Amino acid sequence: MTESPQRKSPMPLVLGLAVALVCALGAVWVSARPSDNGGGAGAKPSTTVSAPDAGTATPTAAGTTGPAGQGPTPKGATSLGSAVLVHDAPAGAAAVTLFVDPQCPICAKFESIFGKEISDLAAKGTISVSYHVMSFLDRNLKNDSSARGANAMFCAADAGKMGEYVQALMAGQPAQEGDGFTDAALSQVATTAGISGDALATFSSCLTGRTYAAQVAASEASAEAAGVRGTPTVMVDGKVMDLGSLTADNLAELIAAAHK
Numbered sequence: 292m293t294e295s296p297q298r299k300s301p302m303p304l305v306l307g308l309a310v311a312l313v314c315a316l317g318a319v320w321v322s323a324r325p326s327d328n329g330g331g332a333g334a335k336p337s338t339t340v341s342a343p344d345a346g347t348a349t350p351t352a353a354g355t356t357g358p359a360g361q362g363p364t365p366k367g368a369t370s371l372g373s374a375v376l377v378h379d380a381p382a383g384a385a386a387v388t389l390f391v392d393p394q395c396p397i398c399a400k401f402e403s404i405f406g407k408e409i410s411d412l413a414a415k416g417t418i419s420v421s422y423h424v425m426s427f428l429d430r431n432l433k434n435d436s437s438a439r440g441a442n443a444m445f446c447a448a449d450a451g452k453m454g455e456y457v458q459a460l461m462a463g464q465p466a467q468e469g470d471g472f473t474d475a476a477l478s479q480v481a482t483t484a485g486i487s488g489d490a491l492a493t494f495s496s497c498l499t500g501r502t503y504a505a506q507v508a509a510s511e512a513s514a515e516a517a518g519v520r521g522t523p524t525v526m527v528d529g530k531v532m533d534l535g536s537l538t539a540d541n542l543a544e545l546i547a548a549a550h551k
Contacts, residue, residue, distance in 0.1 A: 362505025
């Protein structure tokens, strides 16, 4: 696979009362504004992004991908490299896919602002939620923590705890972007996420054995092939959601608008 242009997950810019977060190549803005700003405009979805064949890459060195290969898929994935469904919903509900990189500080900020409401909407059956995990920051930061963190997320999926694991991992990101995660830290996140007993032993084996290395690489490759160039990216029903007017108060409204 030809490597896409280097991408960054930049730091937040504080502009008065608004917290503006710009993601890869300046393509996506997330603004957390007070509710009295009146940011109630509907989302403007782009054209639908077709899902490519997922099995297009296997891991080589840290943060890189190689030729097509095969490997196991975690619970909730439909094929090698696909997103992982963590909350199902009745027919007719909006299908929300969240593209994240474990080392992305903006993803952590997004999770802290919107994570609870997304979980609440899923619990009501209003939306289904899937995570499509990327690992491009390994290339930018010259480490392998995104790939190892992504593998850990997939290991947590087998325990039925991927959503909780993503939330805990984002909350526990190192203060300095690029410091990365140790395996001990990734194991501790599993405990925080509520994985215990035999499930924790299985998680630990999956973590140290890099069980989902092929899934990690294929997931990154399929996201790039679908045109995703940064994190966080949100898709509703396969359409990239315009986050330009998103606030902590209008998420449900924008998802509903994108679902029409």
